Amino acid sequence: MPSKIKSSRDLEKLQQALSKKPDTGKPRISVCNGTACRPYGSNPVVDAFKLEIEKRALDNQLEFKVTGCHGFCERGPIAIIEPGNIFYQKIKVEDVAEIIEKTLKKETIGRLLYKDPGTNLETVKQDDLPFYRNQKRIILGNNTRIDPTSIEDYIAIGGYSALAKALSTMQPEQIIDVVKQSGLRGRGGGGFLTGSKWETCRNAHGDVKYVIVNADEGDPGAYANEGLLTGNPHSVLEGLIIGAFAIGSHQGYIYVRNEYPLALKNVTTAMQQAEKLGLLGKNILGSGFDFSVRVNRGGGAFVCGESTALMASLEGKTGEPRAKYVHTVEKGLWDSPSDLNNVETWANIPQIINNGAAWFSSIGTKGNTGTKIFSLTGKVNNTGLVEIPMGIKLREIIFDIGGGIRGGKKFKAVQTGGPSGGCLPEKLIDLSVDFDELTKAGAMMGSGGMIVMDEDNCMVDVARYFLTFLEEESCGKCVPCREGIKRMRQILNDITEGKGREGDLDLLKELSSHLKDSSLCALGGSAPNPVLTTIKYFSEEYEAHIKQKKCPAGVCKMLIQFSIIDEKCPGCGMCVKVCPSNAITDMGKKKPVVLDQSKCIKCRTCYDICRMGAVKIE
Amino acid sequence: MKDKVTAIIKKYDNDKSQLVSILQDVQAEYNYLPRAALDKLSKKMDIPQSQVYSLATFFRAFSLKERGKHIVNVCLGTACHVRGGELILESLERQLDIQRGNTTKDNNFTLETVNCMGCCATGPVVKINDEYFGHMTNDKVEPMIKKYSK
Numbered sequence: 001m002p003s004k005i006k007s008s009r010d011l012e013k014l015q016q017a018l019s020k021k022p023d024t025g026k027p028r029i030s031v032c033n034g035t036a037c038r039p040y041g042s043n044p045v046v047d048a049f050k051l052e053i054e055k056r057a058l059d060n061q062l063e064f065k066v067t068g069c070h071g072f073c074e075r076g077p078i079a080i081i082e083p084g085n086i087f088y089q090k091i092k093v094e095d096v097a098e099i100i101e102k103t104l105k106k107e108t109i110g111r112l113l114y115k116d117p118g119t120n121l122e123t124v125k126q127d128d129l130p131f132y133r134n135q136k137r138i139i140l141g142n143n144t145r146i147d148p149t150s151i152e153d154y155i156a157i158g159g160y161s162a163l164a165k166a167l168s169t170m171q172p173e174q175i176i177d178v179v180k181q182s183g184l185r186g187r188g189g190g191g192f193l194t195g196s197k198w199e200t201c202r203n204a205h206g207d208v209k210y211v212i213v214n215a216d217e218g219d220p221g222a223y224a225n226e227g228l229l230t231g232n233p234h235s236v237l238e239g240l241i242i243g244a245f246a247i248g249s250h251q252g253y254i255y256v257r258n259e260y261p262l263a264l265k266n267v268t269t270a271m272q273q274a275e276k277l278g279l280l281g282k283n284i285l286g287s288g289f290d291f292s293v294r295v296n297r298g299g300g301a302f303v304c305g306e307s308t309a310l311m312a313s314l315e316g317k318t319g320e321p322r323a324k325y326v327h328t329v330e331k332g333l334w335d336s337p338s339d340l341n342n343v344e345t346w347a348n349i350p351q352i353i354n355n356g357a358a359w360f361s362s363i364g365t366k367g368n369t370g371t372k373i374f375s376l377t378g379k380v381n382n383t384g385l386v387e388i389p390m391g392i393k394l395r396e397i398i399f400d401i402g403g404g405i406r407g408g409k410k411f412k413a414v415q416t417g418g419p420s421g422g423c424l425p426e427k428l429i430d431l432s433v434d435f436d437e438l439t440k441a442g443a444m445m446g447s448g449g450m451i452v453m454d455e456d457n458c459m460v461d462v463a464r465y466f467l468t469f470l471e472e473e474s475c476g477k478c479v480p481c482r483e484g485i486k487r488m489r490q491i492l493n494d495i496t497e498g499k500g501r502e503g504d505l506d507l508l509k510e511l512s513s514h515l516k517d518s519s520l521c522a523l524g525g526s527a528p529n530p531v532l533t534t535i536k537y538f539s540e541e542y543e544a545h546i547k548q549k550k551c552p553a554g555v556c557k558m559l560i561q562f563s564i565i566d567e568k569c570p571g572c573g574m575c576v577k578v579c580p581s582n583a584i585t586d587m588g589k590k591k592p593v594v595l596d597q598s599k600c601i602k603c604r605t606c607y608d609i610c611r612m613g614a615v616k617i618e
Numbered sequence: 619m620k621d622k623v624t625a626i627i628k629k630y631d632n633d634k635s636q637l638v639s640i641l642q643d644v645q646a647e648y649n650y651l652p653r654a655a656l657d658k659l660s661k662k663m664d665i666p667q668s669q670v671y672s673l674a675t676f677f678r679a680f681s682l683k684e685r686g687k688h689i690v691n692v693c694l695g696t697a698c699h700v701r702g703g704e705l706i707l708e709s710l711e712r713q714l715d716i717q718r719g720n721t722t723k724d725n726n727f728t729l730e731t732v733n734c735m736g737c738c739a740t741g742p743v744v745k746i747n748d749e750y751f752g753h754m755t756n757d758k759v760e761p762m763i764k765k766y767s768k
């Protein structure tokens with residue numbers, strides 16, 4: 001670890017020294033060990049690399065880096081070889097020795113390259129893959145270049161130079177001005193202008209002020225903040241220190257979701273390293289500015305992502321929101337002016353300071369500048385973290401980057417904004433992805449969840465799912481949210497069980513408007529969104545459940561039946577083996593199996609395992 | 619028990635605002651929040667018992683019941699839900715013969731659910747202790763459980 005950095009010049013010197021390390025020129029293998037690569041076995045792959053390199057004493061012939069998320073998690077574990085930008089996917093422990101061998105010989109391994117699902121043509125370079133080609137990765141792009149647990153790596157690629165610039169050449173007001181001019185809007189969902197929020201907080205009365213990173217990422221099914229915080233924690237920290245200086249705060253907090261152990265670990269390490277180097281603490285870079293940070297863990301409550309609840313939780317209380325007659329930028333944590341921003345918002349700051357407001361606002365559209373990270377998941381071919389310039393079309397994300405729907409199924413809907421957002425149908429596929437357009441359509445940007453659904457997903461079930469989630473997560477403080485969500489969920493449950501009644505939809509709409517008008521915080525206020533959008537865009541599916549007592553997508557258990565299509569069944573017996581309730585009987589070779597409806601528990605195991613498509617759901 | 623709780627409190631400088639983190643460390647130590655430990659916390663840190671319990675019951679991360687040797691966590695986040703996470707959970711309930719939130723009679727498994735673990739691209743996801751299992755299907759449940767059975 002280098003010694004303490006005392007001035008901007010020191011930092012510059014260190015950066016020059018680090019970027020000229022003898023490593024440069026050697027081939028570099030960067031392997032992703034992000035959270036989403038772990039279920040695919042990236043841990044053993046990383047260990048195998050380390051072992052092989054040590055065994056063959058290759059330390060001075062190649063550089064090996066363990067990184068955070070590269071984005072294309074679908075194909076994990078992933079490695080990038082430089083020079084050459086070679087992209088290897090689905091790496092197994094058995095491939096490791098060969099990768100090292102071929103890298104040293106400057107050769108590539110065809111078997112590990114990406115192949116186009118349609119044409120089967122190989123692509124060598126990461127930048128040429130359809131998944132990456134259409135993105136603009138100004139924030140996530142560095143994930144592949146650095147080991148997130150090394151502050152040297154971050155400094156070597158120019159990290160903390162924005163902090164140096166801000167502290168040594170800019171006044172706080174000037175920084176706020178630049179952020180305002182950039183047009184940056186908060187990435188936590190609401191889309192408030194970050195510069196204006198900072199300005200209000202700076203001008204608010206009080207000697208003590210706080211700055212906070214919202215890394216609670218409560219949206220169940222989004223991990224954009226996770227990927228950023230785990231893969232490049234210093235970029236968030238750098239943004240936070242700059243913001244603290246601009247606002248006039250000397251104490252910051254990072255509130256991390258409890259379910260993200262790796263993010264927690266990496267951001268804590270980053271903080272300790274920054275302290276050691278003098279980038280946090282007293283007299284940062286000789287500027288006279290003092291600032292320290294504390295990392296706090298959440299406890300697994302969605303509502304704690306809300307600003308007042310988060311602050312209550314930071315004070316050691318239960319995470320219940322309060323009415324916001326007075327905003328938290330005036331009176332927040334311990335009644336002091338407090339600025340809360342999302343992880344991604346903070347990570348944008350160093351980019352803006354380094355490259356200028358004009359550069360930033362040239363990306364995206366007017367009123368929606370910069371990029372946005374989405375976690376693209378569900379039924380699309382290429383799942384992962386994608387970063388796009390604001391304003392591109394849903395179609396471009398789902399079909400060009402995402403590669404369309406899995407298994408040749410039909411696109412049905414895309415859900416954005418999590419439990420506060422909505423489901424958008426196919427006819428809106430050419431909608432621009434920005435704060436305003438999404439809100440107009442009844443959905444929301446949220447913190448970046450984008451869940452794609454196909455013909456096998458039931459929209460009533462999705463609405464019921466979100467309300468079940470919200471019912472559990474409602475803190476219970478205000479009546480409209482506590483009771484309203486519960487009743488709406490009960491009605492939806494009834495509909496999915498074939499007990500829906502005429503007039504249920506009107507009742508749902510009426511309850512929705514009460515919730516919107518009278519809930520204490522946005523959890524209740526936006527809870528109706530998933531219901532209202534599905535009623536608006538998929539009313540015929542609701543009608544089918546209520547009137548015909550049918551679930552067209554074949555999801556709602558009480559409304560479906562499994563049966564065997566005799567003509568398609570070769571009697572292979574696969575389903576007989578896996579059926580947990582012994583409802584299927586083998587009738588001998590080449591004879592179709594027989595399914596006993598009375599024993600069937602509708603677990604879908606037979607449907608999933610049958611390769612002949614001989615199981616019918618209706 | 620005394621010393622462990624005292625050590626945890628000390629690690630956080632007796633800072634009341636760090637109570638959630640302190641509870642988390644206590645849970646990591648004992649696998650759940652034992653009553654004696656909570657009493658101790660309340661006395662040592664001079665926080666009313668009611669406040670300690672309100673936190674311990676508000677957050678879903680905490681358990682006041684003793685948990686099994688292996689914690690099975692099934693993701694019910696949206697990305698996992700649309701790919702059938704609920705069916706995986708039901709399959710686990712059948713195979714372990716317990717409902718969600720409970721512990722097997724032999725104390726080997728506790729079955730819990732979580733709303734997203736940050737690897738949605740690989741859903742449906744199940745985590746046992748620190749090991750992640752992605753792209754789960756019903757037929758993968760049995761071998762997964764076997765790995766952790768005594």
Ligand SMILES: Cc1cc2nc3c(=O)[nH]c(=O)nc-3n(C[C@H](O)[C@H](O)[C@H](O)COP(=O)(O)O)c2cc1C
Pocket residue numbers: 185186187188189190191192194214215216217218219302303304305306307340341342343345447521522523
């Ligand atoms: C129920 C609820 C949950 C929220 N969860 C999050 C979250 O997980 N992450 C986040 O950044 N903002 C979340 N927000 C929004 C925050 O209240 C706040 O607007 C945001 O953190 C401000 O940061 P920004 O200006 O950078 O967007 C949530 C809001 C509500 C009402």
Ligand code: FES
Pocket residue numbers: 032033034035036037038068069070071072073074076077078384385
């Ligand atoms: S976690 Fe490895 S590519 Fe996303």
Ligand code: FES
Pocket residue numbers: 220221222223693694695696697698699733734735736737738739741742743
């Ligand atoms: S939804 Fe299951 S890991 Fe995110």
